[in-house]
Amino acid sequence: MNRKFKQLAGGVSIAFALMGGHAAFADTIKIGITQNNVGVDSYQTTYEKAFKEAAAAESGVETVVLDAGGDVARQIAQVQDLIQQKVNAIIIWPTNGKAVVPAVRKAQAAGIPVIVTNSNIAPEGAEFIASFSGPNNIQQGASAAELMCEALGNKGQIVQISGQPGYTTAIERQKGFEDRLAEACPDVKILETQPGDWNREKSQRVMEAFLVKYDKIDGVYSGDDNMGVGALNAAKAAGRADKIAFVGATNFAVGYEAMERGEYYGSIYQSPVDDAKNALKTAIAVVKGEKVPALNYFETPKITKANMKDFTKPVF
Structure with missing residues (x-):
């Protein structure tokens, strides 16, 4: 392509x-x-x-x-x-x-x-x-926000797993996502954001904590699919994955496979x-x-x- x-x-x-x-x-x-x-x-x-x-x-x-x-x-x-x-x-x-x-x-x-x-x-x-x-990481975040709006029908509450703090890509993708989400579907609210440091295992732990803290999570946005699949794994272990829309950026093979199975809504191809x-x-x-x-x-x-x-x- x-x-x-x-x-x-x-x-x-x-x-x-x-x-x-x-x-x-x-x-x-x-x-x-x-x-x-x-x-x-x-x-x-x-x-x-x-x-x-x-x-x-x-x-x-x-x-x-x-x-x-x-x-x-x-x-x-x-x-x-x-x-x-x-x-x-x-x-x-x-x-x-x-x-x-x-x-x-x-x-x-x-x-x-x-x-x-x-x-x-x-x-x-x-x-x-x-x-x-x-x-263009700002645009990637904005595109991911549009995917989240589609996945949730413009209404719901989500959590965000960002990349490594201080890292420009993480900052820009988060900004692009948050700014566009507020414009495109203001009825989708971000409950909390925590860093996953681009690491699948850490992101799984972050998601486990989110699942304990929040009874209702409609969607998860992750700064890349590596972290997104970590979040997906946590939700699957808790028996809640089928009620959550997962959106990422930088489509990894594991994200592509999860998408094919219908477990992952969308991502950004890079x-x-x-x-x-x-x-x-x-x-x-x-x-x-x-x-x-x-x-x-x-x-x-x-x-x-x-x-x-x-x-x-x-x-x-």
Whole structure:
């Protein structure tokens, strides 16, 4: 399935034109990447594999692949290490969009363009990056809200399991969901929001607590399907799943399968393979001095049981 890039921000584009319009690199382009937390979920694990494969297929491209393990201090140190290695570009998947701003500023000051991938940097860091490559998380949250309105017939009470606190994707998806829910179906009320940290087991525990606290829950919105299936498992164990509509974002294989069984209402389709390839292509283009959109948002459509056959089952 083709999912085209959308250019936002009024068509604004920027380029790193060094040395008369050509980036200062030798025969080999060296790109460093510091990721958020590979292994915390299958999306990030699949992203890393796809990134390495895409880089291996690019002639004249060398990569330094690092992982912060969810630790902000470690990621900041990794950015400093990549600066010292004098890479031609740095791709960063921020562990915390605000905390990494000083490190990104240092890279930019050193003449190394920074591409943010998947989860954007805080607004105060936007001036220090060459481009953002990834999904529009605000729109994903809004689309998920529309799915919830459909599932509940515009009336009911729900709980929300958000992602990791301080993580831009979690913040944006929650904002997009809450803002659109209030507009599209104001009679659907959020009882409570708790973080699931992108972790299925923690989200199951969060949902268990919700089920004890609230006698009536009509729906659950989770920041991704990994957490959503954790919530589903808790509801199934309590014998209450058939009375609850489950909506997520970033459709995982387990969410796709649950949707097929009729246990999960809907989600947002997003490919980690596309995510990784787009980030690499953006970094290469920036290093070569090509014009690159400030915001590269690829399409992430709604997926439900009604249209799921139009989408390939996620590999993560």
